[in-house]
Amino acid sequence: MKTSYGITGGIASGKSAVCRLLHAMGHPVFYCDDEAKRIIRTDPDVRRELTAVVGEGVYDDEGRLVKSVLAAYICRGGDCSERVDAIVHPRVREAYKAWHARQTAETTFMECALLFESGFDRLVDRTVLVHTRDEVRLARLMARDGISRAQARKWMALQMTEAEKLARADIVISNDGTPEALEREVRQWLEARR
Numbered sequence: 490m491k492t493s494y495g496i497t498g499g500i501a502s503g504k505s506a507v508c509r510l511l512h513a514m515g516h517p518v519f520y521c522d523d524e525a526k527r528i529i530r531t532d533p534d535v536r537r538e539l540t541a542v543v544g545e546g547v548y549d550d551e552g553r554l555v556k557s558v559l560a561a562y563i564c565r566g567g568d569c570s571e572r573v574d575a576i577v578h579p580r581v582r583e584a585y586k587a588w589h590a591r592q593t594a595e596t597t598f599m600e601c602a603l604l605f606e607s608g609f610d611r612l613v614d615r616t617v618l619v620h621t622r623d624e625v626r627l628a629r630l631m632a633r634d635g636i637s638r639a640q641a642r643k644w645m646a647l648q649m650t651e652a653e654k655l656a657r658a659d660i661v662i663s664n665d666g667t668p669e670a671l672e673r674e675v676r677q678w679l680e681a682r683r
Contacts, residue, residue, distance in 0.1 A: 493589060493597045494660075495612070497604035498619030499648050501630040503664040503671060507619050508600040510675050519588050521581050521601040521609065528580050530554050538576045566647060578607050585612060596682075605657050606649055618658035623651060625665050 496511075498504035512518045528535055530553070539547050543562045549555055563570045589597060589612075601609050610616050621629075623645070630641040655661065662678060664671050 491592070491595055491597065492615065493599065493613040494615050494617050495599045495601055495604045495610055496617045496619065497601055497654065497658075498621065498664075499623075499626055499651055499654070500602070500644055501626045501633060502619045502621040504600055504602070504619040506664070506668065506671060507617075507662060507675055508598060510672055511598050514679075516596060516598055517592050517594050518598045518600060519585050521585065521599060521603075521607075524581050524584050525577050528577060528584070529559075532580065535576055535580065539573065542572045542576065564643070564647065570647070574603070574607065578609075582607075582609065582612065585609070602648075605654065610657070615659045616657065617660045617662060618654050619664050620651065620655060620658075620661050621664045 496504050496508055498507075508518045508520065529539065536548060536552070539559070543559060546558045547555055547562070559573070563573055585599060589599075599609065599613055601607065604610050604616060626645065627638065627641050630636065630644065631638060634641075636644075660678065662671075662674050664674075
């Protein structure tokens, strides 16, 4: 019987690092963010709907997404991100279902930043939170994206709180340390499942 896991975590928590490790170990991983980006860039219906919601400037004259325009719209918070999600999430959900149906491996993984917020946790058997203390995430985010502490806090505040995610996750992987420590923790978790 196949078992599916949804991997989530706040911005700069290391969920992508966990998924890269799983992929390198030979496990199939579906990346929701990558699929959402593909859909936003290539689906003509999505292009039309996003343009109606965000405005003409969201795609350039060549039809390419202008990421800064979309990001600025989403970062307004509130209904703005919900409007974009309502366009993109249903299509990502269908893409995941089709991908999962094609998989032959016993265990599959989905990387999803908004696992709980999107309701995608209902598409998997178990949920995994890559948990990182807020101060560590803040430092990583500032270093990774070259942004100020205030901007990093603003981005972090757009997501569900870490406390809420901890309360909802079935499994928690800690990532406050080094990449080597994270790999050990992931390997220990995979071994414990057997």
